[in-house]
Amino acid sequence: MKKNISIEQELKLVEKLIKNDINSEKTISGLYEYIFKSKGKKIRAKLSLISSSIKKHKDRFKLASIIELLHTATLVHDDVVDNSSIRRGKKSVNTEWSNSHGVLIGDYIYSKAFILMVEIGNKEILRELAAATNDISQGELIQLDAIKNEEISLNKLKKISYYKTGRLFEAAAKTGAILSSSNKSYINDVSEYAKNLGILFQIRDDLLDYSDSSDIGKPSYQDLKEGKVTYPFYYAYKNANKEEQRGLKNILGTKKLNKSEANKLVSRLNGIKETKKLAEKYYIQSIKCAKNINKLSVRQEMIELSDMALKRKK
Numbered sequence: 260m261k262k263n264i265s266i267e268q269e270l271k272l273v274e275k276l277i278k279n280d281i282n283s284e285k286t287i288s289g290l291y292e293y294i295f296k297s298k299g300k301k302i303r304a305k306l307s308l309i310s311s312s313i314k315k316h317k318d319r320f321k322l323a324s325i326i327e328l329l330h331t332a333t334l335v336h337d338d339v340v341d342n343s344s345i346r347r348g349k350k351s352v353n354t355e356w357s358n359s360h361g362v363l364i365g366d367y368i369y370s371k372a373f374i375l376m377v378e379i380g381n382k383e384i385l386r387e388l389a390a391a392t393n394d395i396s397q398g399e400l401i402q403l404d405a406i407k408n409e410e411i412s413l414n415k416l417k418k419i420s421y422y423k424t425g426r427l428f429e430a431a432a433k434t435g436a437i438l439s440s441s442n443k444s445y446i447n448d449v450s451e452y453a454k455n456l457g458i459l460f461q462i463r464d465d466l467l468d469y470s471d472s473s474d475i476g477k478p479s480y481q482d483l484k485e486g487k488v489t490y491p492f493y494y495a496y497k498n499a500n501k502e503e504q505r506g507l508k509n510i511l512g513t514k515k516l517n518k519s520e521a522n523k524l525v526s527r528l529n530g531i532k533e534t535k536k537l538a539e540k541y542y543i544q545s546i547k548c549a550k551n552i553n554k555l556s557v558r559q560e561m562i563e564l565s566d567m568a569l570k571r572k573k
Contacts (some may be wrong), residue, residue: 266560269308270301273323282367290352297347303330303431303458304472304565309560310435310449316377318393322438325379325388326431328372333395333427335365341400341485346478353466384434391430398422407486407498409504416493417572421454430455445553452548452561459541459568465489466534467573469522483521486512490537495530503528542569 277571278295281288307323324325337353338345345351353361369392376385402419405411432453436446468482469491481483482489488496488511503524510521525531549561 266305266308266312270304270318270322271360272320273304273308273327276320276324277327287364287367288402289362290356291307291367293355294335294364294368297349299327299331301327302568303427303508303529304326304489305454305542306428306431306456306564307435309557309564310432310453311439312557312560313445313554318438318439319435321375321379322384322434323431325372325375326427326434328368328375329388329392330427332365332368333369333399334374337363337399338364339365341481343477343481347477352523358414381438383437387430387434387437391426394422394426398424398426404489405488408488409508409511411488413492413493416457416488416490420458424464425457426521429454441520447484448551448553449561452545452552453543455545455548456561456568458563459538459545459565460513461569462538462541463571466531466538469525469531470572471518471522479518480518480521481559483511484514484516486548491525491530493530494533497502498528498530498533498550538569 272294278292281291301382302328304323307326308319309324332347335352339353339358340571343351343354344354351361352364353559371373372388376388379385398419401415401422403498404415404460405419429450433450440446444548465482468480468489470479484490492507492511496504499507506524510516512525545565546562547566549565550563552558
């Protein structure tokens with residue numbers, strides 16, 4: 260009998276597949292190797308593998324690779340848009356090379372993902388991943404509304420969280436389920452779970468921006484320096500009086516930020532506390548969705564992912 264391998268072992272096979280067939284052009288191969296040398300969390304690829312685990316389809320690893328490629332391409336492009344200098348604890352592509360390199364290698368990685376999608380040849384999967392990629396782009400554009408916009412609504416922030424992060428989580432689980440099952444209930448249950456997990460993940464990301472820890476793999480308070488209104492700032496501004504609101508406006512988009520003072524102000528106005536409550540809400544919802552999944556092994560893996568997402572420090 261063939262021994263089952265763990266999801267972590269399967270992720271290593273996905274990494275190997277991603278690194279196969281590297282372009283012979285030195286510039287392209289150098290960029291590609293630099294990007295994929297970093298050890299990301301690969302949560303989206305893991306979601307794909309978990310949801311597709313009920314039937315070991317030959318294209319499972321290829322699909323998980325597509326998910327990771329799509330995610331990585333968005334990160335590379337995000338760093339260009341945000342002018343970020345650090346990604347996963349080292350210099351971003353746009354810092355090490357140039358913005359042009361970042362845009363073009365991001366496009367190259369996207370194209371590799373779509374080549375693999377065509378190889379799988381499942382129209383339903385192709386349709387879902389194409390739609391998700393479109394939604395992610397919309398999320399990035401909608402996020403421009405959150406720059407120095409103190410009056411942005413909570414619903415708009417949630418929409419940004421869904422499009423930017425929850426959407427690819429959802430697509431990863433949904434396409435994995437489609438690949439391994441025709442059961443509509445199963446496909447819907449894992450999709451809804453992953454959507455909530457993704458939004459939880461983004462909320463935690465917003466909280467980590469207000470962390471002074473060096474372990475998060477990117478500069479702290481970056482969103483605040485860029486003028487992005489995220490959940491902690493939103494709640495703090497909502498709870499502030501006129502004078503406190505002026506103080507918050509003064510730190511939003513400030514490059515030479517006094518991090519300690521910014522943290523004190525946002526914390527005092529319960530920005531951190533209320534964001535943690537929102538994260539807890541999506542955690543509970545994700546667990547509720549996970550418990551609807553009939554397949555025990557999948558359900559357990561999903562619950563573990565939710566626990567990790569709520570407690571993660573980077």
